[in-house]
Amino acid sequence: MNRRSLLQAGLAGLALWTAALPAHAQSAPDLLAEVARRMDNPPVLRGEFEQTKTLKGFRRPLVSKGSFLMARDRGVQWVTARPFASTLVVTRERLVTLGEAGVQQQIDTRQEPGLRAVNEMLMALLAGDVKALSARFKSEGALQGAKGWHLVLSPRDAALAGFIARIELDGDTHVTQVVLKEASGDDSHIRFFNHATSTLSTAEAGRFGS
Amino acid sequence: MTRVSAWRTPQWLAAVWLLVVLAIAGHQWHFWQAPSLDTDVFALLPQDEQAPAAQLAMRQLGEQGERRVVVMLGAADWSAIQKAALVFDQSLVGAKAGLRRVREAGVVAQTMEFYRPYRDALLTDAQRESLRHADPQALAGPALQRLHGLSTGQPTSWLNDPLGLWPAWWSQRAGLTAARPRDGLLWVADPDGRRQWAVLLYETEGSAFRLDGERRWGDALDQAGKAAQNSVAEGTSLKVLHAGVPLHAEAGAAQGNREMNTIGWGSLAAVIALVWWAFRAVRPVALIAVSLLVGCAVALSVTVWVFGQVHLLTLVFGASLVGVAEDFGIHYFASRLASPQTERWSLMRHLLPGLMLALVTSVLGYLVLAVVPFPGLRQMALFSSVGLVAAFLTAVCWFPALDRGTLRGSRMASAVAASLARWPRLSGLRLWVFILAFAGLCAWGASQVKVNDDLRQLQSSPPTLMKAQIEVGRLLQMPSPAQFFVVQGPTPQDVLVREEALKARLAPLLARMTAQGEPVALSTVSDWVPSAARQSESRQLSKQAETEVLVAVGQMLGEDLQRPAFSTTPIDLQAWLDSPASSGVRAQWLGQVGEGYASAVLIRGLANKAQAQALQQDAEQVEGVRWEDRAGDMSRLLGRFRVTMGWLLLVGHVVVWAALALRFGRAAWRAWLPTALASLGCLAVLGWLGEPFQLFSLLALMLLLGMGVDYGIFLLEHQGDDQGHAWLAVLLGAISTGLSFGLLALSATPALHAFGLTLLVGLTLVCLLAPTFRSRISDSQRVIVSSE
Numbered sequence: 001m002n003r004r005s006l007l008q009a010g011l012a013g014l015a016l017w018t019a020a021l022p023a024h025a026q027s028a029p030d031l032l033a034e035v036a037r038r039m040d041n042p043p044v045l046r047g048e049f050e051q052t053k054t055l056k057g058f059r060r061p062l063v064s065k066g067s068f069l070m071a072r073d074r075g076v077q078w079v080t081a082r083p084f085a086s087t088l089v090v091t092r093e094r095l096v097t098l099g100e101a102g103v104q105q106q107i108d109t110r111q112e113p114g115l116r117a118v119n120e121m122l123m124a125l126l127a128g129d130v131k132a133l134s135a136r137f138k139s140e141g142a143l144q145g146a147k148g149w150h151l152v153l154s155p156r157d158a159a160l161a162g163f164i165a166r167i168e169l170d171g172d173t174h175v176t177q178v179v180l181k182e183a184s185g186d187d188s189h190i191r192f193f194n195h196a197t198s199t200l201s202t203a204e205a206g207r208f209g210s
Numbered sequence: 211m212t213r214v215s216a217w218r219t220p221q222w223l224a225a226v227w228l229l230v231v232l233a234i235a236g237h238q239w240h241f242w243q244a245p246s247l248d249t250d251v252f253a254l255l256p257q258d259e260q261a262p263a264a265q266l267a268m269r270q271l272g273e274q275g276e277r278r279v280v281v282m283l284g285a286a287d288w289s290a291i292q293k294a295a296l297v298f299d300q301s302l303v304g305a306k307a308g309l310r311r312v313r314e315a316g317v318v319a320q321t322m323e324f325y326r327p328y329r330d331a332l333l334t335d336a337q338r339e340s341l342r343h344a345d346p347q348a349l350a351g352p353a354l355q356r357l358h359g360l361s362t363g364q365p366t367s368w369l370n371d372p373l374g375l376w377p378a379w380w381s382q383r384a385g386l387t388a389a390r391p392r393d394g395l396l397w398v399a400d401p402d403g404r405r406q407w408a409v410l411l412y413e414t415e416g417s418a419f420r421l422d423g424e425r426r427w428g429d430a431l432d433q434a435g436k437a438a439q440n441s442v443a444e445g446t447s448l449k450v451l452h453a454g455v456p457l458h459a460e461a462g463a464a465q466g467n468r469e470m471n472t473i474g475w476g477s478l479a480a481v482i483a484l485v486w487w488a489f490r491a492v493r494p495v496a497l498i499a500v501s502l503l504v505g506c507a508v509a510l511s512v513t514v515w516v517f518g519q520v521h522l523l524t525l526v527f528g529a530s531l532v533g534v535a536e537d538f539g540i541h542y543f544a545s546r547l548a549s550p551q552t553e554r555w556s557l558m559r560h561l562l563p564g565l566m567l568a569l570v571t572s573v574l575g576y577l578v579l580a581v582v583p584f585p586g587l588r589q590m591a592l593f594s595s596v597g598l599v600a601a602f603l604t605a606v607c608w609f610p611a612l613d614r615g616t617l618r619g620s621r622m623a624s625a626v627a628a629s630l631a632r633w634p635r636l637s638g639l640r641l642w643v644f645i646l647a648f649a650g651l652c653a654w655g656a657s658q659v660k661v662n663d664d665l666r667q668l669q670s671s672p673p674t675l676m677k678a679q680i681e682v683g684r685l686l687q688m689p690s691p692a693q694f695f696v697v698q699g700p701t702p703q704d705v706l707v708r709e710e711a712l713k714a715r716l717a718p719l720l721a722r723m724t725a726q727g728e729p730v731a732l733s734t735v736s737d738w739v740p741s742a743a744r745q746s747e748s749r750q751l752s753k754q755a756e757t758e759v760l761v762a763v764g765q766m767l768g769e770d771l772q773r774p775a776f777s778t779t780p781i782d783l784q785a786w787l788d789s790p791a792s793s794g795v796r797a798q799w800l801g802q803v804g805e806g807y808a809s810a811v812l813i814r815g816l817a818n819k820a821q822a823q824a825l826q827q828d829a830e831q832v833e834g835v836r837w838e839d840r841a842g843d844m845s846r847l848l849g850r851f852r853v854t855m856g857w858l859l860l861v862g863h864v865v866v867w868a869a870l871a872l873r874f875g876r877a878a879w880r881a882w883l884p885t886a887l888a889s890l891g892c893l894a895v896l897g898w899l900g901e902p903f904q905l906f907s908l909l910a911l912m913l914l915l916g917m918g919v920d921y922g923i924f925l926l927e928h929q930g931d932d933q934g935h936a937w938l939a940v941l942l943g944a945i946s947t948g949l950s951f952g953l954l955a956l957s958a959t960p961a962l963h964a965f966g967l968t969l970l971v972g973l974t975l976v977c978l979l980a981p982t983f984r985s986r987i988s989d990s991q992r993v994i995v996s997s998e
Contacts (some may be wrong), residue, residue, distance in 0.1 A: 057369040064358040184367035
């Protein structure tokens with residue numbers, strides 16, 4: 001005899017940094033379809049990155065460099081080489097930070113679908129999966145030349161907008177640049193280059209786990 | 211001369227009563243525009259003056275869920291569920307049934323903004339513990355790494371939360387509920403692992419209480435459920451659950467409406483048929499129907515006037531009044547039959563003492579219900595008593611004025627009146643053997659009776675709805691609505707501190723239960739507003755650690771990093787209560803109660819008695835904490851009243867016997883014994899049928915004492931020629947009353963069912979036994995029912 005629905009209790013505090021993201025129809029289907037057509041979608045994509053973060057309260061930008069690995073349907077490995085060595089492994093099920101001394105932090109997303117959504121978003125972002133992204137973001141943009149394209153994504157949902165103000169993507173057959181403007185005012189500017197496709201090494205496959 | 215004066219006064223009376231009835235009619239018209247009806251079971255129960263805080267908690271928690279409907283769609287495949295949810299929602303919007311979708315996204319953002327200035331004061335227990343022993347240099351490393359790593363989106367800038375502490379606090383808040391946001395829906399995994407569920411929240415618009423017998427919300431939800439079922443691919447099993455107070459209220463209203471109609475119209479039809487059968491004239495039928503209508507209307511108006519609103523169960527119970535209040539009219543017309551020549555007003559004046567006595571005994575029988583301090587029973591007692599009085603007044607004031615012409619009566623009536631002569635009559639040894647055998651048989655039956663004081667006797671929700679409600683409660687790990695802690699203290703801060711002490715005290719026990727696979731968790735106000743002392747401790751810890759980390763990182767990067775300022779005052783409880791941030795938890799803050807303040811601490815996942823006992827034992831060691839089990843308290847209260855009323859019933863029988871002895875001397879037993887034996891018989895029948903014996907059966911026996919003795923009195927009062935005509939009136943009255951209560955026994959509400967059944971059995975037995983014990987009077991064999 002539950003007369004007293006207390007479902008509300010706690011709803012207000014639900015996994016806030018993970019946000020509820022409604023799926024909507026694409027706003028610019030032609031543009032997105034063309035962007036998707038221009039992109040390669042290799043099973044494994046690797047390359048190098050240079051990330052420049054501009055943070056509130058910092059005079060100078062923070063630059064880090066390293067390599068990334070994107071395995072379709074499996075996840076992303078983000079290997080920072082400089083100035084500090086660390087590896088971030090993102091799969092649908094896990095978010096693992098590997099330091100010099102092994103696993104530093106591991107978050108299981110299976111019980112937190114909101115967090116899982118964040119991981120899926122990260123994977124989609126790096127893979128340039130515009131279809132997956134358009135479920136969560138309104139997109140505008142333009143095609144550039146015969147191969148290039150530029151997209152500006154803004155969150156559809158107010159809760160997500162509390163974290164991300166805007167994302168800008170540039171690319172051709174791959175994503176070449178991501179600008180992430182966080183709602184807090186911190187910005188990340190990531191450049192990708194030296195793209196290559198090759199199979200996973202055993203060590204790399206091992207890091208994704210089973 | 212005397213004739214004229216005898217006419218004048220009553221005409222004046224009839225006019226006054228007409229004015230009263232017109233006023234009531236106006237009120238009735240007004241009332242049914244927007245009936246203020248109550249279906250809440252707890253509204254029937256007594257206020258517990260001993261525990262005002264628990265009472266307040268029950269009320270506040272109740273109001274919170276009052277408009278909320280929860281829908282859950284479950285299947286193995288999430289994308290199928292998403293599609294089904296879309297179809298479901300569209301169907302429900304299309305139905306325009308007064309259910310509005312509740313979206314919480316805006317609340318989430320507002321909640322985050324509310325807490326932002328207090329970020330430094332909000333730490334989890336684990337964080338506080340680790341910061342207490344932290345080495346700032348060791349903290350600087352991960353901070354630097356986070357600084358250079360891939361940003362995954364944070365609720366604050368790095369500078370604001372260099373150690374990344376806040377997300378963990380938020381995810382602990384998120385852990386307070388089972389459902390998680392996912393793709394614009396709320397998601398929850400079935401613990402059995404086979405299904406996932408989407409949760410859709412709706413809020414009702416308008417009132418449940420149309421009393422047109424229709425389930426607007428329920429039907430719209432069923433329809434939407436079917437549409438959703440059709441939207442999923444064949445072979446996919448989609449399960450749809452609905453729950454929420456409005457659905458129970460609506461089902462209750464629809465059922466109450468049905469039962470009210472069955473009992474009310476059924477009884478009316480029975481009364482009309484009986485009256486027609488006995489008198490073969492339109493006038494008695496019309497006048498008696500009018501008296502019943504007026505009785506019910508006045509009863510309703512007065513009840514609304516006294517209680518502010520009327521409970522649905524009162525109406526269902528009150529519908530049985532139709533079968534009781536017709537007695538006055540029947541007596542009047544039966545007497546007209548007996549002496550057709552007597553002038554009507556003088557006949558009424560002649561009948562008045564007898565009718566008055568019958569009225570008083572019946573009203574007393576009903577008023578005994580009001581002895582039990584249950585608002586619901588008091589309503590029923592008031593409704594029935596007022597209804598009886600109004601039907602009585604209608605008969606007394608109007609019948610002589612409106613009743614014209616002669617009454618011929620039917621041959622059937624004469625036959626029934628004459629049948630008394632052929633009814634078996636016991637005396638001497640045969641009487642004693644009969645009484646002993648009957649009592650023995652009943653004692654055997656009564657020994658099989660099972661006692662039941664469960665509160666759920668008052669609950670009548672359909673089983674499917676109850677099942678869905680329980681399932682939803684399990685999946686969403688909803689807190690128990692009736693078992694919780696009340697934490698009290700002299701100031702609001704004391705309450706929060708004691709809540710924190712309670713959580714600390716219970717932590718090991720809760721961890722043990724969770725480890726055993728039966729997770730139990732608490733929901734407290736201090737989860738959302740920690741005590742000022744705790745906030746200040748957290749603030750100190752994060753300030754110290756973060757300042758040092760910022761210095762260390764700043765040195766490494768050659769930056770001058772300034773820690774931003776946070777609020778210097780703790781979260782203000784009132785500001786929190788006023789903000790959207792408290793939505794959902796707000797009802798747990800009870801505010802000022804008596805001299806101090808109080809809050810309710812709710813328990814989620816409570817699965818069994820052993821858990822409840824363990825929690826209670828452990829928790830009551832903490833100052834200011836009290837375990838409340840409202841359902842248990844109420845069931846114990848019902849039990850206590852059952853025992854008290856049992857003794858009162860015995861006292862009642864003694865008093866009635868004494869009163870009868872004053873009037874009838876040694877013959878008093880003839881009026882009393884039928885009711886006493888019938889009461890025993892009721893117990894026996896309940897035992898044989900496997901029906902539980904409860905407070906409401908006992909209250910029915912009280913009413914039986916009030917009504918049953920009347921039948922004996924009538925047969926004793928009207929000795930000789932008169933007895934046959936009295937027998938006719940008794941029989942007509944008893945049959946219609948028995949029928950009304952028989953219809954009440956069909957009620958799906960266990961308490962009303964018990965009441966109706968007990969009276970049906972009891973009245974039948976009294977009718978069979980009363981003539982068996984009548985005295986032998988030589989000329990009683992001759993019956994005068996002058997039909998010719």
